[in-house]
Amino acid sequence: MPRFAANLSFLYPEVPLIERIGKAAADGFGAVEYVSPYELDKDVIADALTETGVVQALFNLPPGDWAAGERGIGCLPDRVEEFRRGIDTAIDYAKALKCPTVNCLAGLAPTGADAAELDRTLADNLAYAAPRLADAGIALVFEPINRRDMPTYHVSTTDHAERIMAMAGVDNLKIQYDFYHMQISQGDLIPTFERLFDRIGHVQVADNPGRNEPGTGEINYGFIFAELDRLGYAGWVGCEYKPKTTTTAGLGWMAPYLRRA
Numbered sequence: 001m002p003r004f005a006a007n008l009s010f011l012y013p014e015v016p017l018i019e020r021i022g023k024a025a026a027d028g029f030g031a032v033e034y035v036s037p038y039e040l041d042k043d044v045i046a047d048a049l050t051e052t053g054v055v056q057a058l059f060n061l062p063p064g065d066w067a068a069g070e071r072g073i074g075c076l077p078d079r080v081e082e083f084r085r086g087i088d089t090a091i092d093y094a095k096a097l098k099c100p101t102v103n104c105l106a107g108l109a110p111t112g113a114d115a116a117e118l119d120r121t122l123a124d125n126l127a128y129a130a131p132r133l134a135d136a137g138i139a140l141v142f143e144p145i146n147r148r149d150m151p152t153y154h155v156s157t158t159d160h161a162e163r164i165m166a167m168a169g170v171d172n173l174k175i176q177y178d179f180y181h182m183q184i185s186q187g188d189l190i191p192t193f194e195r196l197f198d199r200i201g202h203v204q205v206a207d208n209p210g211r212n213e214p215g216t217g218e219i220n221y222g223f224i225f226a227e228l229d230r231l232g233y234a235g236w237v238g239c240e241y242k243p244k245t246t247t248t249a250g251l252g253w254m255a256p257y258l259r260r261a
């Protein structure tokens, strides 16, 4: 049975991030995830998790200046020092929040950048991060993101992600498989998921077009959730979608899974 985590960077946008944790718990989510916890005091988040009874499933490594349009710094050659400092920060937060997995955003390729140098930087950064996170008991994933939404995002396919993993050559490094991005970037959702099953560490969902709730578009999530069960995916399924109306009103798609849980 899929276990769903509310992605609080997308869900419950009407209230501040810290209040979204209680809303997710009230709606039946067992876990939460979000882009970045670093703007909040980690003890305040930890208290909110304890009070509401949900667990932290995932957050990203420090992603650079999000408000200025940055979407990660993993591939940026002039940001390696900052990336490495960010590993310590992420470990600090992950320990406080008992978070089992963190996601690395590769980032947007600067105009005119040498793609091979960006690959090398990303692979080296992941090779630096993976064992340090492993020592702290934290899994590392990184995520291909479609280039329609983020036109210059450096890693947009699983083929590219596999090449980066081969270059990094480390354990404790897996792919975050976001079905929405994968549908746009390459399709063939379940055959690819099955082929890469042992190399996938986290899953996220939204429908296409629109990035709204499962069931609002072309992706057959009933089939996908059954396949996750058949293949034995035991991790959280991050609900990273834009609610069509309100989050709570749009949760009908999740009801059958809650009832049978």
Ligand SMILES: O=C(O)[C@H](O)C(=O)CO
Pocket (backbone or CB within 6 Å): 034, 035, 060, 071, 143, 145, 178, 181, 204, 240
């Ligand atoms: O957008 C996504 O799919 C990511 O998962 C993310 O964390 C921020 O871009």
Ligand SMILES: [Mg+2]
Pocket (backbone or CB within 6 Å): 143, 178, 204, 240
């Ligand atoms: Mg995602």
